[in-house]
Amino acid sequence: MPDRTVVRLAEYQSVPLDRDQLTPRDVDRLHALQSHGCVTLSADHSGWRLRAESTVGVLVLDRLQLVVEPKFAISSDRLMSWLGYALGAPRPLWSPTRRWATGPDGYAELVAAALLEQCEHLVRDGLRRDYVRRETVEPILRGRLDVAAQALRRYGQLDRLHMRTFDREADIWDNRVLATALRTALRLTIHPKLAHDLHGVAEAFPAASSPTAALEALDRIRYTRLNARYRAAHTWARLLLRGGGMSDLLTDRGIAADGLLLPMPALWEAVVRRLVTETAALHGGRVSPGNGSAGITVRGDLGNTSAFRPDVLLELPGRNGSARSLLPMDAKYKRYDRHRVSAADVHQLLTYGAGYSSSAPAGAVIVHPLPGGRAHRRLKVDSPQGTLATLHVIGIDTDAHPEQTVAWIGDTLL
Template identity: 80%
Template sequence: MSDRPVIRIAEYRTVPLTRDQLTPRDVDRLQALQAHGCVTLSADHSGWRLRAESAVGVLVLDRLRLVIEPKFAIPGERLMSWLGYALDAPRPLRSSARRWATEPDGYAELVAAALLEQCEHLVRDGLRRDYVRREAVEPVLRGRLDVAAQALRRYGQLDRLHVRTFDRETDIRDNRVLGTALRAALPLTTHPGLAHDLRGVAEAFPTAASPTAALDALDGIRYTRLNARYRAAHTWARLILRGGGVSDLLTDRGTAADGLLLRMPALWEAVVRRLAAEAAARHGGRVLTNSGGAGITVRGDLGNASVFRPDVLLELPGRNGSARSLLPVDAKYKRYDRHGVSAADVHQLLTYADGYRSSGPANAVLVHPQHGGRACRSLEVGGPRGPLATLHVIGIDTATPPEQAVAWIENTLL
């Protein structure tokens, strides 16, 4: 738990800070985050001005606790359902709905609760054990005698034996990464009950040498029938240990601050990719790999060639026996429920529509979040010689379950 004063700031807003509120270490960490595009820190005559960018969450500094709230007031439970959908991981079942406007922990507490619940299930069912090799000096023979060590270190004496044993233990990497993540989640929560439960469950798990070692171990885990039940817990542990969401933000060694930040545009892109893929699959379509020759390439300019790729490129079956068509889909984390689509985004979608045009009319899709129900409108782009493309702008209500959004996209486009 943290007793630091809390400063709340919304996405893309600025808050003034006095010089004594930030330590030199805080300044270094915020400048490192600035390099990742998470915040912008600038000095002024009274101290500092801190601007939040596209990352939301909790950042624990030496003298204060910074809470960056999303511009979309998504209830905590719904936010976790969308995050779980993007990561293909279950959300915490026991967490009550929380709003960013009233809860000081917000996203960080919900992720910690998700990790806690998965770890409680693992402890209840029994932690996985595996054979671990140990080298020890014993008074009696256990396992195998280390002949070389016995000859070189004991000089033939047999009062103590150098042995190698293989015992089934819980001190394996599947468990160590969870023990490390449970302890790393403690500074992120101010709720005493959650902190107490985290400490209690953490006692059942071994720990890695450091969070970096735990992350290295987590990256090397491969799932089989023996450890498949650990997958969900490892998903939430990865968020805690990396300090970020779908686009791990605080991975630089030596510069990571205690915190949990989520880049909302990256989350929305991950959500839209899965929504579009599921909607297309229901009609025999599929997502094309967005790499290699699938992009729109610009060559001949100074420097390297630039490539434009939509967030999702769908291949859809043709109607009435016609050839299959391509449909580019782009995710925009913008308030297009309140104002018109910007000229830059229209130009981008028009490029996608024309670049992936088949024999029929050119089409492209823009998907944005909104509140208060879904919306769909079509932008007809024309030129002196006639129509150029149709751009479909779809607003997805973030207060609804992701499964409902799949049906909306399916009914609107397919």
């Protein structure tokens, strides 16, 4: 990787850039990211001003390496716990080596290390092999003779035989997509030890394909008892190849850029959704879909119909024979341990409570991250006719493993 100037900024921060620090191709890349709400690039009198939104990670441009750091102080190993939990992938084992420390490549090295560990396990246990059809020309018959090719290309001569063979090989898509992901990780990693290990394990895999072909193959792969052990490695490979889960963000426009970008609000929503799902299962409830006929819709206005959909709609069993109740919950990637709940969020939760609560006062829940502890407070919304709603604001400890939080949520809310 050529030397590039490292520019660091936090979420929602902005930095000035000289006009010659961005090439025209870089400007196109950043505008593509801007259309997805990841960054904002604007021209000013001195050059450019780049503002980070709620997406963190690393983006390698022609002359710059942008590192967007999260506004929450989440340690690297704990971030991997949350990321693995949200993706449903096993958390890589702790290693006393350099692997779990973030460096100039930020979170890209963390995901690359997770992929590396899973690939090392696969190589150690032996890569999966399957029967692959090959068309070859050899002096000795092996497999099935291709009579048509022999007649049309060799004109009946038997010194070289056209054959179709089926041999068990490792050159299958299960392995090929990992080879592509390993080579992608190499381009994002500058730490010598990690790069050396990635290069070493990549040699055990077949030739890499293009990232687009690998992503298409990952979408086609179905897991059976023969390849179930590949699921975790494929999860981390997909994260790297998609640049953090935003499907072909730059490739769709024919623009190539190396990077790993994690949309933190989406990650937080995924974590909360799984936390609530597991909590509901322990208490006889379930997560109900909040869309379709169960959604809150607005009709009759100008334009298309709009909808209100909570991040999670929890369906709970009734007590003493009463009907089952619905509890809307919304994941907010905000520091509500330091700031009061915004009026917009109160209005949003009031709408959810009015739409889904079967009894008065209505109820709804905000779930926010809280480094180093847990918190629960109640907001009471009153009107001249009485109490409208009780809103629960709960903070989840981001320093603890999410599985430790499931019981606490149940004791607090249910």
